[in-house]
């Protein structure tokens with residue numbers, strides 16, 4: 001017998017939107033058709049969209065070791081409340097950092113015990129970890145993450161160019177992508193040393209667009225030389241996307257990620273909001289934000305991910321220069337894309353679904369996820385596209401309710417999130433404990 005039937009929703013599928021019933025059996029999509037009889041559980045989705053669950057390829061849940069900052073229990077609940085069913089955890093901000101196989105095993109065990117969504121793990125590319133990459137690949141990492149500038153954590157040092165080139169070559173051999181945080185160490189360190197005040201403006205001037213462009217350019221060159229797949233995380237401006245897109249047109253295997261906050265906020269907002277909106281690269285001028293939307297509309301941005309990077313409340317207040325750089329917005333990715341993309345800029349729903357589900361699954365070779373088709377995992381987000389919700393701190397499921405999105409209205413409310421056939425979020429409430437499992441590239 002069929003386990004669940006979702007009735008009357010508008011499915012956003014790879015071949016377009018379709019009003020149909022959807023049957024789930026053993027956690028997978030069994031059938032899609034005009035009318036499906038029976039079902040142990042019936043879900044009425046009349047008037048709702050049925051989207052593939054969000055796959056957030058970039059976030060920091062800090063477990064094990066820094067669960068007082070977030071943790072996978074709270075973090076995965078927040079992801080689920082935003083329509084998410086799978087995340088890839090970055091190798092840093094946990095202790096230990098995921099830079100070898102034993103650290104991978106510890107994080108896997110911790111996340112399996114606490115996450116309500118599925119998860120994949122990034123491995124770390126730091127000086128000295130190249131020799132551990134093969135073992136991390138055998139464990140199932142989705143790729144390797146490197147910082148081209150200071151990461152902010154001494155235990156995760158930046159990859160100098162030699163480490164980066166060696167790591168790219170090893171990753172190419174292992175057929176896995178390398179993700180880079182692309183900001184120039186030379187420029188950010190040198191300009192940072194020149195700070196004459198501790199204001200937001202001074203910080204912004206110490207991390208200019210050119211520092212990002214220089215690092216993107218260098219990463220592209222090294223990746224091409226190594227024959228590696230490159231994933232550039234959190235590109236903050238249209239000019240960065242254009243640079244990578246040119247290299248891609250010339251044959252470099254590069255994918256481009258941006259984050260909701262670069263699409264939503266500008267540097268004026270960080271001056272107004274203070275440390276809660278501090279991140280690196282920083283929020284940019286309106287022209288750069290608009291350039292990013294232009295590139296996204298042209299299809300040259302491939303993935304949107306949250307880069308949820310929480311910290312203790314004490315680290316997100318006070319002196320701006322000393323404050324933690326990281327925006328904690330894991331719950332708002334889909335909301336931002338629906339409000340700012342679909343409603344305000346006529347970005348098609350199929351495009352949004354591709355940015356947060358289909359392309360993450362394709363780029364990182366996650367079989368069985370990322371789209372609504374028979375045989376795929378039943379990872380779904382049911383959304384009321386026209387219901388407007390003004391985000392309140394009390395709506396947040398993350399550990400510390402600190403996000404710059406509080407107080408903004410978003411049209412497009414997640415009503416229910418389903419992970420492999422199980423409802424994990426419904427009408428504002430989390431309805432699962434645990435159940436998340438490690439997902440590996442195929």
Ligand SMILES: [Zn+2]
Pocket residue numbers: 058059060090307309
């Ligand atoms: Zn990050």
